[in-house]
Amino acid sequence: MKKILITGGAGFIGSHVVRLFVNNYQDYYIFNLDALTYAGNLENLKDVQGASNYTFLKGDITDAEFLDDLFATHRFDGVIHLAAESHVDRSIADPLAFVKTNIIGTVNLLNAAKKHWADNLEGKRFYHISTDEVYGSLGETGFFLESTPYDPQSPYSASKAGSDHFVRAYANTYKLPVVISNCSNNYGPNQFPEKLLPLCIHNIKNNKPLPIYGKGDNIRDWLYVVDHARAIDVIFHRGRLGETYNIGGFNEWKNLDIVELLCDVMDRKLGRTLGQSRKLITFVKDRAGHDKRYAIDASKIKDELGWQPSLQFEEGLEKTVDWYLANEEWLDHVTSGAYQNYYQKQYQI
Ligand code: NAD
Ligand code: DAU
Structure with a gap:
C-alpha cells in the first residue's frame, strides 16, 4: 500500500483532496497532517x-523535529502539500505568521523528504500546491x-512565491522529484x-452588510473546489516531474458582479423579494495593495493532462449556496468565538 502524506487536509481545499484520495484510491493509505489552526476543521471530514x-x-x-520523526516512522511515498496560511487580509495584519508556515514550514517538509528519500527516490513525488497570486496583478x-515571471504583491503571495522558489531550488540542487501547481x-x-463568497453568504443570511473593497471592480477567476481537487489528482499521478501547471476556471468576474449574482441566488433560495439582498452591499475601504485582476491560462493542463473544469459557474454557485444553507451548524461553529474578534477588527461595520 502506498503511503501518501497530505498536509492541510482539514482546511477548505485539503478536505476535498483528502476525500477524493481516500474514496478513489483503496491502495493508498492517506495521512492527513494538520495543525488545526482557525482554518482547520475536522467537521469537514466527518464522512x-x-x-x-x-x-x-x-x-x-x-x-x-516532529516532521523528521514522522517521515522516519511512516516512510511516505508521496507528499501533497496544502498546509498554509491562506488569507490575504490576515497576511497584511501579520506577515510573519505567513513566513513561518508558508516558507519555513515548506522548507521543513522539503528537508524531511530530502533526508528520508535520499536512499531511493524511485516513485517518490513532492507535490506543492500554490496560487496564481505569485504572478502579481494583470x-x-x-x-x-x-x-509568467513571479511578481508577488502581498505578504501572502510573497510567502507563497518564496515557498515555490524553495521547491524548485530543491529539485535543482538535490534532485528532489517535485511538481507544482498554481x-x-x-x-x-x-x-x-x-x-x-462564504462571508457574503453568511452575511446575507443574517441581513448584515456585504463589505465590498474599493469600487468592487477587481477581477478574479473562480473555480469550483472539487474541480481543483480533480486537477490535483491528475497532476499528482500524471504531471511531469519538475513541471508547473496553472489551474483555472476560464471564469472571470468583477467582485461587485459576483456578489450581485450571489444576492439574487440567495433571494431565490430564501424566498426573499428579488433585489432585497443587493441592498446589503456596502462599499468599504480598499484592501491595501489590492491586486486588480487575476486570470489563468489553463491550456497546459488541458492539452497535456486532459483536465478541464467540469461545472458551469452558475451550477457551482447553486451547489455552494445549497451546501451553506444545509449546513447551518458548520457555519455556526466556525463563526462563534475567535471569528467575532477577527470580523470586528477587519470591518468595523
Ligand atoms: P485553508 O486556510 O482553508 O486551510 C489551510 C489548512 O492548513 C488548515 O486546515 C490549517 O489548519 C492548516 N495549517 C495552517 N498552518 C499549518 C501548520 N503550520 N502546520 C500544519 N497545518 C497548518 O486554505 P485553503 O484555501 O484550503 O488553501 C490550501 C492551499 O491551497 C494553500 O496552500 C493555498 O495557498 C492554496 N491555494 C488556495 C486557493 C484558494 O482559493 N483558497 C487558491 C489557490 C491555491
Ligand atoms: O487567487 C487565488 C487566491 O484566492 C488564493 O491563493 C488565496 O488563498 C485565496 O484567499 C484567494 O485570495 P483572494 O484575496 O482573491 O480571495 P478573497 O476571497 O479574500 O477576496 C476575493 C476578492 O474579493 C478580492 O478582490 C478581495 C475582495 N473582497 C474580499 C473580502 C474578504 C472584498 O471586496 N470584500 C471582502 O470582505
Whole structure:
C-alpha cells in the first residue's frame, strides 16, 4: 500500500483532496497532517473519519523535529502539500505568521523528504500546491502562463512565491522529484467565511452588510473546489516531474458582479423579494495593495493532462449556496468565538 502524506487536509481545499484520495484510491493509505489552526476543521471530514485507509495526525509543519520523526516512522511515498496560511487580509495584519508556515514550514517538509528519500527516490513525488497570486496583478488584458515571471504583491503571495522558489531550488540542487501547481480562486463547500463568497453568504443570511473593497471592480477567476481537487489528482499521478501547471476556471468576474449574482441566488433560495439582498452591499475601504485582476491560462493542463473544469459557474454557485444553507451548524461553529474578534477588527461595520 502506498503511503501518501497530505498536509492541510482539514482546511477548505485539503478536505476535498483528502476525500477524493481516500474514496478513489483503496491502495493508498492517506495521512492527513494538520495543525488545526482557525482554518482547520475536522467537521469537514466527518464522512471519511472511519475509513480503513485514512488517519488524521495533528501536527505543525513549522516543527522540523516532529516532521523528521514522522517521515522516519511512516516512510511516505508521496507528499501533497496544502498546509498554509491562506488569507490575504490576515497576511497584511501579520506577515510573519505567513513566513513561518508558508516558507519555513515548506522548507521543513522539503528537508524531511530530502533526508528520508535520499536512499531511493524511485516513485517518490513532492507535490506543492500554490496560487496564481505569485504572478502579481494583470491589467485589463492577458493571462498568467506557467512562464509568467513571479511578481508577488502581498505578504501572502510573497510567502507563497518564496515557498515555490524553495521547491524548485530543491529539485535543482538535490534532485528532489517535485511538481507544482498554481490555481486561481476556489469556491465551494467548507470554505472559511473570511473569504469573499462564504462571508457574503453568511452575511446575507443574517441581513448584515456585504463589505465590498474599493469600487468592487477587481477581477478574479473562480473555480469550483472539487474541480481543483480533480486537477490535483491528475497532476499528482500524471504531471511531469519538475513541471508547473496553472489551474483555472476560464471564469472571470468583477467582485461587485459576483456578489450581485450571489444576492439574487440567495433571494431565490430564501424566498426573499428579488433585489432585497443587493441592498446589503456596502462599499468599504480598499484592501491595501489590492491586486486588480487575476486570470489563468489553463491550456497546459488541458492539452497535456486532459483536465478541464467540469461545472458551469452558475451550477457551482447553486451547489455552494445549497451546501451553506444545509449546513447551518458548520457555519455556526466556525463563526462563534475567535471569528467575532477577527470580523470586528477587519470591518468595523
Ligand atoms: P485553508 O486556510 O482553508 O486551510 C489551510 C489548512 O492548513 C488548515 O486546515 C490549517 O489548519 C492548516 N495549517 C495552517 N498552518 C499549518 C501548520 N503550520 N502546520 C500544519 N497545518 C497548518 O486554505 P485553503 O484555501 O484550503 O488553501 C490550501 C492551499 O491551497 C494553500 O496552500 C493555498 O495557498 C492554496 N491555494 C488556495 C486557493 C484558494 O482559493 N483558497 C487558491 C489557490 C491555491
Ligand atoms: O487567487 C487565488 C487566491 O484566492 C488564493 O491563493 C488565496 O488563498 C485565496 O484567499 C484567494 O485570495 P483572494 O484575496 O482573491 O480571495 P478573497 O476571497 O479574500 O477576496 C476575493 C476578492 O474579493 C478580492 O478582490 C478581495 C475582495 N473582497 C474580499 C473580502 C474578504 C472584498 O471586496 N470584500 C471582502 O470582505
